Amino acid sequence: MQIYDSVQKKKVPFEPIIPRKASIYVCGPTVYDDAHLGHARSSLSFDLLARTLRALRYEVTMGKNFTDIDDKIIKKIQETGQSLEEITTHYIARYLEDMRALGVQDADIKPKATESLEAIESMIQRLIDQDNAYIISNGDVYFDTSKDTHYGSISHQVGDDATNQSRVEHTSEKRNPKDFALWKACQSHDEICFDTAFSRGRPGWHIECSAMIEKHFEGNDQYSIDIHGGGADLLFPHHENEAAQSRCATGHELAKYWMHNGFVNINGEKMSKSLGNSFFVKDALTIYDGEILRNYLISVHYRNDFNFNEEDLLSSKKRLDRLYRLKKRISPTGTSKPNKTFQKAILEAMSDDMNISVALALVDEMISEANDKLDANPKDKGIKKETMANIEFIHELLGLGGKEPFSYFQLGIDEATKYKIESLIAARNEAKKAKDYAKSDAIRDKITAMGISLMDTAEGTLWEKV
Template sequence: MTIYDTASKTKRAFEPITPGKATLYVCGPTVYDDAHLGHAKSALVFDLLVRTLEANGLDVTFARNITDIDDKIVKKLAEQGASLKELTEFYTDAYHRDMDALGVRRPDIEPKATESMEEMISLITTLIKKGHAYKTQEGDVYFDTQKDEKYLSISHRSQETDETQSRIKENGFKKHPADFALWKHFDEGIRYETPFSSGRPGWHTECAAMIEKHLAVEGKYAIDIHGGGADLLFPHHENEAAQHRCAKGQELAKYWMHNGFVNIDGEKMSKSLGNSFFVKDALLSYHGEVLRFYLLSTHYRSDFNFNEIDLLSAKKRLDKLYRLKKRLFGMAESDEKTPFQTQLLEALSDDLNISKGLSLLDEMISHANEAMDANPKDKIAKRQAQSNLAYVQRLLGFGEQNPFEYFQFGIAPQVKATIEELIEKRSLAKAAKDFASSDLIRDELLALDISIMDTAEGTFWEKH
C-alpha cells in the first residue's frame, strides 16, 4: 500500500511502525456548530483509509478527537446562555448523527479536549522545563519556535521575512512572531487552574496531548498516520508536531495525510451561501449514501467542487449499483475472492485511488448484468456478483441499504400507498391488455417523479 505523505511530498510505501498494526489520528470537529460538507469530506476520506488499511490485513486503531473547549465555543456560550456541556454535547450528537448517515464508521477512540486537560498541562510543563516554552508576564505560555530546528519541516514554509514580521504585532510579549500560544491566561469565564496560570489551552496542544495519551509508542515515531484537512497543515499540524518533538524527542507521525477542500459552486464555503453548507440540510434532499458516494468520488487530495448537477450524476452511478443489488436480491454469495476484488483493493491501496476503483466497480456491474442478460439462471455469475457487492459494501461503504428502500428515499408513507395502488391498477389494466389505461397510469406516476419497470418478478418502482 502507498500513501502520499505531505511532509516528504512523495508517495511512499506504507510500512507501519509495528508490523500488522496501524495507528491513525485525525483532527475532528470543534463542536460549536453543525457539520458542514468539509467535515463530511474529511471524515469520509479517513473512513475510506481505515477500511482500506483493514482490507490489507492491518489491525487499525483510529482516533478522532472532539474539540469541546476553545474561544469559538466560549463565544457561542455567551451568545446562547447555554452551559459548556449542553452546547458541546448537542453538537457532538449532531455530528455523530450526520456522520452516521454518511456511513462513516465511528473511531475506536474519540478523545475530548476537556477530558485531556491533565495531559495538556503536563505537556506544557515539560516544554517549559525543557526550555522550549516560556511564560510571559501576562500569564500566557508560548512555544519557542526558534528553539526547534525542525520547525516548519512538515509544512515546508520558510521563516517569515523581517518585513512580514513587522506587520505582525499582535503581542509584544512574544519572543518571536511565529511563536504560538500553548496556554492563554484568563481571569474569568471558563478556565482551568494550572501551575502557570488560570486559563485555557491553545488549540494545537490538545491533539499532541491526546496522541500521546491514546496512541503513542516509543521509537522514532509516535503514530503511523496523522490526517486532517489541508488547511490544518499549517499552523495546526506543524505546531502539534513541534510540541511533540520538543517534549518527547520523537516525530509525531510517520505519514501525514491532508484532504483537499470542498467548495460550493466554485466558491469557498461560507455561511452566507446558505443551505447546502450543512450536512444535515443536504441530507434532507439526498440519501446519505448518495452524498457519501459523491463526496468520495474524487481523489481525496484534490479540491472538490460541490454542486447539484454533479451530485445527481453521482447518484445515477450509485443507482446502478442498487439496481444490480435488486436484481440479485436474496441470492447467496460465493466464497472465493474474485479478480475484481483484488483489483479494487489494489486501486484503493494506491493512495486511495477511488476513481480507478469506481471504474472497476462500473465494469463489474456491467459484466454482472451482461451475464444475467445472457443467462438469467447463471447461479455462478450471480453468486460472484453478490460476493463482489458485499466486498464493495465492506471496502467502500456503498450498498448498505435495502435496494428497494434506497429507491424510495424521500417518499412519505401515504404517497407510497398511493403509488402502490396505482401500480396495482395498472397491472390489472395491463393484464386485460388495456394499454391505453395502463399508459395513462404510468404518466400519473411519472408526474409524481416515479419511474416503473416491468420485470419477470413484477413491477418495480423508483423515485427520482
C-alpha cells in the same frame, strides 16, 4: 499500500512503526456548531483510509478528537446562556449522528480537550522546564519556535524575517513572530478556566492534539503514531506547531506520515463561514440520503478540491442507482465468495493512495459484466451469489451498496403513497391484459408525474423513485 505524504510531498510505501498495525489520528471538529460538508469530506477521506487498511488486514486504531474548549465555544456560551457542557455534548452527538448517516465508522478513540487537561498541563510544564516555552506577564504560555531547529520541516513554511508579511498579530512580548500560545491565561472571571502550576487559564489550540496523542498512543522511540491526518488548511500552522511541541517535549517525531484532504468548494470558492456559503450536513441529509451524499463526496480523490453542486450530485446518484438495480435484480439470493480478480483489482486501486476513481470504474465494470451475464443466464445461481458477494465486498471497502435494494429505491416514500402507487400499477396491469394500451399508458403517465419510474419485468412490474 502507497500513501501520499504531504511532508515528503510524494507517494511513499506505508511501513507502520509496528508491523501489521496502523495508528491514525485525525484532527476532529471544534464543537460549537453543526458539521458542514468540509467535516464530512475529511471524515470520509480517513474513513476510506481506515477501511482500506483494514481490508489489507492491518489492525487499525483510529483516533479523532473533539475540541471542546475554544474561543468560539465561549462565544456560544455567552450568546446562548447554555453551559459549556450542554453545548459541546449536543454538538458532539450531532456530529456523530451526521457522520454515521454518511456511513463513517466511529473512531476507536474519541478524546476531548476537557478530558485531557492533565496530559496538556504535563506537556506544557515539560516545555517550560526545558526552556522551549516561556510565560509572559499576563500568564500566557508561548512556545519558542526558535528553540526547535526543525521548525518548518512539516509545512516547509520558513522565514519570519522582514520579508514575511504575515498577518499574524505581533504580541510585543513574543520572542519570535511565529511563537504560538500553548496556554491562554484567564483575563476575566466569566471565562472557562482551569488551574495549573503556571497560570489559571485554558489550552491553546495546538497543544491538545499533541497531548492526546501522547496520552493515547504508544508508538516507538522515533514516532508516536503512523499517520496524522486533517484538512489541507491545518498543515500550517496547526500541524507544524503540533509537530514542534511534540518533538521538543517527547524527543521524537509526532507522526511518520502526514496526510491532508482537499477542500469542499461551493461555486469554485472555498466553503467557509465568513463567505456565508457553508453547507451543513444535516441540511443536505434532509434532501438526500446519507449514502447518496457519501457516494458523491468520495467520488473525487481525497487530495483534490471538491466542487460541490447539485447537478454532479444527481449524476453520481445515477451511478449508485446502477449498483442497487443490480442488487435488486439478484435479490433475494445467498452469497458466495467475491470474484478474486475483481477483489484484487479494487484493492490494488485503493492501495494506490486511495485511487477511488479507478475503484469506482471497476465497480461499474463489475456491474456491466454481471448484467451481461444475467441477460444470458437469468436464473444462474452461481452468478447471483458471486455478484452478491462482490457487492458485500464493495460495501465493506467503500461503504456503498449495503442497503436492501427495494427500500433504496423507495427512500422518502410513505406508506399511503406506496399503496396508491401499487394500486395504480394493478389497474395498469389489468388494462395491459385487456390490451387497452391507451388506458395503461395514461395510468403510467399519472405514476410518472408522481416521480415514479416503472419497469415491466418477468417478475412483474417494479417501480422506483426517480
